[in-house]
Amino acid sequence: MTPTSSGALTISDGRLALSALLILVNVALSAALRLGLARSLLVASVRMVVQLLLVGFVLEWLFRQDNAPLIVLLGAAMAMIAGVSAVQRTRRRFAGIYLNSLLSVMAAAALVTGLAVTGLIQPQPWYNPQYLIPLLGMVLGNTLNGISLGLDRFMEGLRSGRDRVETALALGATRWEACQEVVRDAIRVAMIPTINSMMVMGLVSLPGMMTGQILQGAAPAAAVRYQIVILFMIASATALGVFGVVGLAYRRLTSADHQLRLDRLTSVSKQG
Amino acid sequence: MLPSPPALDRPLLLRAEQLKRQLGDRLLWSQLDLELRAGERLGLVAPSGAGKTLLLRALALLDPLQAGTIHLQGRPPASWGLPRWRSLVLYLTQRPVAHGGTVEANLRSPWSFQERRGRGGWRRERITDWLAALGRDPSFLAYDAERLSGGELQLLALLRALQLDPIVLLLDEPTASLDGATTGAVEALLIAWLGAGPRAAVFTSHDSEQIQRFASRTLELAR
Secondary structure (H helix, E strand, O other): OOOOOOOOOOOOHHHHHHHHOOHHHHHHHHHHHOOOOHHHHHHHHHHHHHHHHHHHHHHHHHOOOOOHHHHHHHHHHHHHHHHHHHHHOOOEEOOOHHHHHHHHHHHHHHHHHHHHHHHHOOOOOOOOHHHHHHHHHHHHHHHHHHHHHHHHHHHHHHHHOHHHHHHHHHOOOOHHHHHHHHHHHHHHHHHHHHHHHHHOEOOOEOOHHHHHHHHOOOOHHHHHHHHHHHHHHHHHHHHHHHHHHHHHHHHHHEOOOOOEOHHHOEEOOOOO | OOOOOOOOOOOEEEEEEEEEEEEOOEEEEEEEEEEEEOOOEEEEEOOOOOOHHHHHHHHOOOOOOOOOEEEEOOEOHHHHOHHHHHHHEEEEOOOOOOOOOEHHHHHHHHHHOHHHOOOOOOOHHHHHHHHHHOOOOHHHHHOEHHHOOHHHHHHHHHHHHHOOOOOEEEEEOOOOOOOHHHHHHHHHHHHHHHHOOOOEEEEEOOOHHHHHHHOOEEEEOOO
């Protein structure tokens, strides 16, 4: 049931190259509708291929390691990339936003993944990279989306709801009383994709991890069990990460004097 | 009408000293001193963009002070606590906002704030008296607050503030969306309300006649 031994057919280099032709569908569509996406698509495709091929090599090397600090360090590096990428999808910035995102991603992922490897799945040893790294990767990928959505929604919500928030403050509300609606809304929006995906899980989508295990010859019933654990991990890590990042942003964009500090917010002009 | 400049026999309510406001490189006002005594209606006079709104916001401490100090009845903001300060030095924005629900729900909502727990509450008959003075009948309370006209919204915001009995009322263009008759009624109501306690008001208006008519004193904003 472990996915190391090859149960699946090997994809040859030629067929791999052939699969890249599928991207021409996107390029043709972009050209026909003048979406201006051709360049982004090309860059994204190349990045995806290069990153994954490299990761393939790195993982093969990594799975032979038996060095806890090294593996934890790698996990931390993955979390850092996730924390930074989460911020890059938002439309506004404030000083410390990267640190907030990093802290939230790391705390959430460490807590949940830690619990999984020490309690729920219990690989031997706990840092066994064959388990730890893919689990962490899935948790990070999803937490990242939640954090992006929550952070963006929170900042936009404060800006568009500024008059409402300040009216409440002017009437004697505490900063929490004035902002709680915006905070709640941001957290709710950030959790929607996770909840949606759990709702239709198995009906509309067969998740990647489960598909992989099944392709490798694992019994579907066993693969499903992993998938259930991972989905709960994702849901709780996303909730923790979003809660953390929105909470930190709330503290940053308001003051202990119960002021709304939108002057700390700057907008970024970016494309794609 | 009160005697013109400063009614020194009246108790001092608010004192601001050496306030300054700068927006980027632009200095709006500095070394600004201001004293408000009970019963005063101080009109702020300055061209657009001179920072009248920012001064009102500064007095309510909605923005951090860039320089200077403010005291209310001799006590600094920190000793009151900011939510308490703002319910005593109450700022009415130029662009009033209401949340969903009826006018009454909007008037009730500030009573639910932590700051105001155990400090009295919603008094319907007081509001309906005020509404009558403004030529509206009590059915106004049942209106959907999100469908009010600009003028009605301004009345809602005014009543929402008055019922909280602040010591200093900061009015930013309080009658900008009102017709002449209602404006007169609002001014009369404000004068009656100010007379009912040791209270004072600071206001801005684009209407120089209103400043002449309503202000007991004026302050010109200068750099």
